[in-house]
Amino acid sequence: MxxxxxxxxxxxxxxxxxxxxxxxxxxxxxxxxxxxxxxxxxxxxxxxxxxxxxxxxxxxxxxxxxxxxxxxxxxxxxxxxxxxxxxLVNAPKPDRNRSEFLAALLFAEAVSPNRITSLIEDRIDHHSAQIEMLERLLGDEDGKAARFVLQYGIAMQQAARKFLQENGDTFEGS
The missing domain is CATH 1.10.10.10 (Winged helix-like DNA-binding domain superfamily/Winged helix DNA-binding domain)
Known part of the structure; x- marks a missing residue:
């Protein structure tokens, strides 16, 4: 093979x-x-x-x-x-979390603290759009595994959005 x-x-x-x-x-x-x-x-x-x-x-x-x-x-x-x-016999490698968004936040703090708020707001909007798209796909999906994957994606997007909504004000006044 x-x-x-x-x-x-x-x-x-x-x-x-x-x-x-x-x-x-x-x-x-x-x-x-x-x-x-x-x-x-x-x-x-x-x-x-x-x-x-x-x-x-x-x-x-x-x-x-x-x-x-x-x-x-x-x-x-x-x-x-x-x-x-x-x-599929072996377990997959751990997910790699590489984020241009997080890199932008890190460097924005050093260069332009005022930019951080708009980056966070834009990312919240992005997560909301992703959630909407995944929920549309979920409505059209019958397969158990595909539904599970879509629900997992929705949960991840919701968690990221919630974190940013609850913690985004950390940088205000920087």
Missing amino acids: KAVYGYPHPVLGILSLGDTTGYDIKKMVAEGAFSFFSEASYGSIYPALTKLTDEGLVLCRTEAQENRPDKKVYSLTSEGRKALEAS
């Missing part, structure tokens, strides 16, 4: 849910529930699909479309499903 990249490769995971196009994978990762644990651009999705296809983990078929270019639809092979299962 070929090596799978990371834990688990998001393309294999998405294809385990059903056949789809590279465009739809990108949309799921950029705007959907997958945006909370995966980053991918067209520049990374299509090379991954090509490599996974070359390794026999993914199949690609072309579907004709009227008045549009043909589209490529990808599906998981039995070997791909085995590779996905193999990637």
Whole structure:
């Protein structure tokens, strides 16, 4: 069996849910529930699909479309499903919490304390928008695991927003 990249490769995971196009994978990762644990651009999705296809983990078929270019639809092979299962055997590494927001706060205090309040207000608005988006996705989701992941994402966003709302005034008067 070929090596799978990371834990688990998001393309294999998405294809385990059903056949789809590279465009739809990108949309799921950029705007959907997958945006909370995966980053991918067209520049990374299509090379991954090509490599996974070359390794026999993914199949690609072309579907004709009227008045549009043909589209490529990808599906998981039995070997791909085995590779996905193999990637799930071991526990994932701990989450990495890297935050441009926290770096901006840290440096804003040294450079421009007045900027901190607007950074916090903007982040509260961001968390509120994320909560709304996840709640919309949750309303359309029937799968138990997907619902759990979405609810987890909502809880994390709510906790971060609550912390900022309750502690954001720490910097007032700095």
